Amino acid sequence: MRILQRMKFFLILFLCATAGRYAASQDLVIEDAKVYVSPDAAPLTGATVVVRQGKIAELTTHPVKVKGATVLPCKGCVVCAGFWNTHVHFMEPKWYDAAHAPADKLEEQLQAMLTRAGFTSVVDTASDPANTVALRKRVESGEVPGPHIYTAGWPLFPAHALPFYLDDLPPEFRAQLGQPEDEAQVDALIERNRALGTDVVKLFTGSYIKRGKVAPMSLTLARRAVEDAHRNGRIVFAHPSNAEGIQIAIDSGVDVLAHAPDTVKGVDDSLLKRAVEHRMTMVPTLKLFSGTDNIVEIRAIVKRFHDMGGALMFGTDTGYLTDYDYTEEFRQLHQVGLSDRDVLAMLTTVPSRRLGVGAQKGTVTKGLAADLTVLSTDPDSGDPIAFTQVLYTIAGGRVIYRRAGAAQTGALR
Numbered sequence: 001m002r003i004l005q006r007m008k009f010f011l012i013l014f015l016c017a018t019a020g021r022y023a024a025s026q027d028l029v030i031e032d033a034k035v036y037v038s039p040d041a042a043p044l045t046g047a048t049v050v051v052r053q054g055k056i057a058e059l060t061t062h063p064v065k066v067k068g069a070t071v072l073p074c075k076g077c078v079v080c081a082g083f084w085n086t087h088v089h090f091m092e093p094k095w096y097d098a099a100h101a102p103a104d105k106l107e108e109q110l111q112a113m114l115t116r117a118g119f120t121s122v123v124d125t126a127s128d129p130a131n132t133v134a135l136r137k138r139v140e141s142g143e144v145p146g147p148h149i150y151t152a153g154w155p156l157f158p159a160h161a162l163p164f165y166l167d168d169l170p171p172e173f174r175a176q177l178g179q180p181e182d183e184a185q186v187d188a189l190i191e192r193n194r195a196l197g198t199d200v201v202k203l204f205t206g207s208y209i210k211r212g213k214v215a216p217m218s219l220t221l222a223r224r225a226v227e228d229a230h231r232n233g234r235i236v237f238a239h240p241s242n243a244e245g246i247q248i249a250i251d252s253g254v255d256v257l258a259h260a261p262d263t264v265k266g267v268d269d270s271l272l273k274r275a276v277e278h279r280m281t282m283v284p285t286l287k288l289f290s291g292t293d294n295i296v297e298i299r300a301i302v303k304r305f306h307d308m309g310g311a312l313m314f315g316t317d318t319g320y321l322t323d324y325d326y327t328e329e330f331r332q333l334h335q336v337g338l339s340d341r342d343v344l345a346m347l348t349t350v351p352s353r354r355l356g357v358g359a360q361k362g363t364v365t366k367g368l369a370a371d372l373t374v375l376s377t378d379p380d381s382g383d384p385i386a387f388t389q390v391l392y393t394i395a396g397g398r399v400i401y402r403r404a405g406a407a408q409t410g411a412l413r
């Protein structure tokens with residue numbers, strides 16, 4: 001009797017372990033798909049993508065049977081590499097205490113904000129790092145289905161120059177916002193973020209202290225912050241606001257402009273050319289500015305930067321913007337004059353390379369991570385919001401979002 005009980009105990013343990021492994025990643029076969037292998041390659045049609053142990057195991061135009069695999073029938077749908085959103089924030093109160101919040105609540109929130117829109121990787125460009133790193137740990141452990149999260153933690157502002165639009169933040173949150181006055185304070189703030197497990201650094205090289213009035217960050221301190229970050233292999237995002245903020249970002253060695261400039265005066269071709277020469281990447285965040293008088297000029301700046309060879313990454317400031325509607329960003333990018341392939345590169349290859357994981361993700365290639373975004377509408381259709389028509393979001397071989405009614409046959413999830 002005792003032996004039977006013990007066997008039962010081990011059987012339950014075995015089943016739990018097996019269920020956990022299947023929940024973390026599963027063998028998948030995506031059948032009869034159109035596959036955008038990369039933004040600059042011809043798409044494959046009638047293709048099969050086989051996912052095993054979190055990686056793309058096969059990409060073929062022949063039918064493939066994999067015993068026990070979940071089959072995602074994909075006739076008429078489109079497989080892309082997993083999408084990136086390189087400007088989000090986990091700073092709404094609903095993310096507080098992510099270490100202890102129920103897993104299903106976090107999953108629901110991640111779906112509403114990100115995975116429903118196909119994002120398999122995101123860059124949080126400012127939030128409480130203790131909280132965001134706790135969220136990331138629960139995603140990485142497989143407990144909470146979600147995207148890969150990179151975080152900047154607490155951003156650095158110019159001395160005595162918090163942005164006016166953060167006035168309503170709770171005082172305990174505002175108290176954490178570093179406004180260094182010397183290099184030692186910069187070192188301490190960068191080290192505080194590093195110790196908390198952040199991946200990137202965010203600076204406000206230009207901070208709106210009032211509507212229409214930008215305070216610049218000291219070039220000496222911006223340089224120090226970039227040196228500290230690069231020494232530890234972290235890239236630096238900057239919120240520039242205006243021409244001076246871009247110039248400080250260029251002169252200090254910043255890697256990414258987290259927004260297009262929205263004060264456009266003085267942002268001319270020579271400044272943009274210098275930004276391109278310094279291999280700076282820009283995240284336009286056009287929806288954020290779409291209600292302003294300057295939006296036509298801002299789009300023109302993004303176009304000039306792109307035409308000069310500047311790299312663009314997709315990002316939306318979601319989390320600061322709380323409606324989670326991505327259609328306007330894609331419409332704006334279309335109005336800039338970017339092609340659907342340009343936008344696909346912004347969503348996939350450019351951010352993968354910029355964040356240093358170009359060898360592991362960004363294209364649909366055998367051996368790469370199975371981060372995939374499956375759409376029900378082809379971006380080739382000329383409709384910019386095709387990119388929002390997400391059927392499945394797959395991160396590391398795990399289906400982290402499936403649109404209600406999407407077909408699936410085979411093994412249980």
Ligand SMILES: [Zn+2]
Binds near residue numbers: 087125320
């Ligand atoms: Zn932001």
